[in-house]
Amino acid sequence: MTSRAFQIIAGVVKERSGIVLMPEQSYLLETRLAALLQRLGLGSLDVLAARLQSPGSDGLAQEVAELLTTNESHFFRDGKPFDHVRAQIPRLHRARAPGLPLRFWSAACSTGQEAYSLAILIAEAQEADPALRQRRFEILGTDLTRSVLERARQGLYTQFEVQRGLPVRMLMKHFTQVEGRWRIHDRLRQLCRFEQANLLQDLRQFGRFDVIFCRNVLIYFDPPSKTRVLEALAAQLAPDGLLYLGAAETALGLTDRLEPLPEIRGVYRPSAAARRAIA
Amino acid sequence: MECLVVDDSAVVRKIARRILEKHGFRVREAADGAAALEALRAGMPGCILLDRNMPVMDGLAFLRALRGIPGGDRPRVIMCTTETAQEKILEGLEAGADEYVMKPFDEAILIDKLALVGALPGAAE
Numbered sequence: 470m471t472s473r474a475f476q477i478i479a480g481v482v483k484e485r486s487g488i489v490l491m492p493e494q495s496y497l498l499e500t501r502l503a504a505l506l507q508r509l510g511l512g513s514l515d516v517l518a519a520r521l522q523s524p525g526s527d528g529l530a531q532e533v534a535e536l537l538t539t540n541e542s543h544f545f546r547d548g549k550p551f552d553h554v555r556a557q558i559p560r561l562h563r564a565r566a567p568g569l570p571l572r573f574w575s576a577a578c579s580t581g582q583e584a585y586s587l588a589i590l591i592a593e594a595q596e597a598d599p600a601l602r603q604r605r606f607e608i609l610g611t612d613l614t615r616s617v618l619e620r621a622r623q624g625l626y627t628q629f630e631v632q633r634g635l636p637v638r639m640l641m642k643h644f645t646q647v648e649g650r651w652r653i654h655d656r657l658r659q660l661c662r663f664e665q666a667n668l669l670q671d672l673r674q675f676g677r678f679d680v681i682f683c684r685n686v687l688i689y690f691d692p693p694s695k696t697r698v699l700e701a702l703a704a705q706l707a708p709d710g711l712l713y714l715g716a717a718e719t720a721l722g723l724t725d726r727l728e729p730l731p732e733i734r735g736v737y738r739p740s741a742a743a744r745r746a747i748a
Numbered sequence: 749m750e751c752l753v754v755d756d757s758a759v760v761r762k763i764a765r766r767i768l769e770k771h772g773f774r775v776r777e778a779a780d781g782a783a784a785l786e787a788l789r790a791g792m793p794g795c796i797l798l799d800r801n802m803p804v805m806d807g808l809a810f811l812r813a814l815r816g817i818p819g820g821d822r823p824r825v826i827m828c829t830t831e832t833a834q835e836k837i838l839e840g841l842e843a844g845a846d847e848y849v850m851k852p853f854d855e856a857i858l859i860d861k862l863a864l865v866g867a868l869p870g871a872a873e
Contacts (some may be wrong), residue, residue: 569822628832629857630848632860636847637837637841637848637865640837641834641837645834649832
């Protein structure tokens with residue numbers, strides 16, 4: 470790819486999402502756009518760049534921007550947060566009245582792997598602990614990008630997608646192979662609901678959550694927006710609920726509504742100030 | 749951590765070796781199941797990357813033989829094969845595989861699977 474072609478494609482992404490791609494990320498263009506090139510019969514990224522400059526390329530530009538800004542998503546990404554949340558489920562279960570659901574939110578769910586990882590984890594926790602079987606669970610997945618939500622709702626993944634982070638025994642147990650792809654079982658799919666949401670807009674409609682995953686999203690925002698998102702999420706968190714950020718992200722210095730758990734990096738609970746605000 | 753790569757394709761062995769060495773593994777190679785059993789005489793590796801369809805002795809026969817010999821329960825075995833139908837995968841697990849890589853694979857997938865079975869050097873050696 471020529472540097473001119475890189476500039477054109479990066480320009481399209483910046484204009485539509487605010488995200489800045491660096492030249493050393495040109496590998497991202499090659500991997501993320503390969504399927505698009507093939508589908509449209511375009512020979513190279515240079516040809517795509519030329520196409521983006523011709524009239525009537527608006528839809529194409531939108532698709533390119535979405536392909537390049539969608540978070541990489543795989544099952545049980547980073548492992549540790551899932552181990553941690555699994556250990557929290559009995560505590561949250563005991564703390565809630567019997568009829569209330571335990572509610573989980575995958576706040577930048579992309580194609581659904583995080584939400585379904587939570588669903589698998591819940592199913593396995595219920596299998597291990599009969600007391601949890603009476604509890605109702607709800608998982609909400611939201612994302613800014615509508616096209617990924619459609620994929621998330623289908624719960625259908627390629628061979629590549631199911632191999633990252635997902636132990637093969639879980640694949641065998643919770644998925645069925647359909648024409649070379651893998652579909653998550655309906656029982657788990659029915660735990661999850663997927664909706665479009667911009668984290669900078671009003672989030673109160675989604676209700677109160679016991680666990681929120683919002684990982685590798687804040688990195689895309691400037692500091693004032695980070696504060697706004699974190700405080701909005703804190704306001705949707707139960708007083709004894711938990712917020713999971715990405716391993717490289719922090720709420721420190723951005724808000725006093727959240728305080729980190731001492732035992733694990735990147736996990737926050739509402740601070741005393743936030744609990745007062747909630748009450 | 750030592751990894752024995754068992755595959756009749758020299759190209760696949762070379763790709764696997766490159767990835768494994770990059771992540772600190774010592775690598776041995778065998779081109780079929782019988783050669784792999786022979787290679788075990790020099791000591792049990794920590795993990796085995798195992799193709800399924802091979803001449804002389806296939807991956808499943810090797811795996812069943814391995815799990816039957818003293819100390820043969822120790823290596824973490826990751827099957828790495830183009831046989832990706834659900835029932836074939838189950839067959840591999842029943843024969844004693846710990847994990848399963850569906851070809852084609854890439855570095856990220858292989859490393860993820862090694863981490864899942866606790867075989868990454870420095871993790872649980």
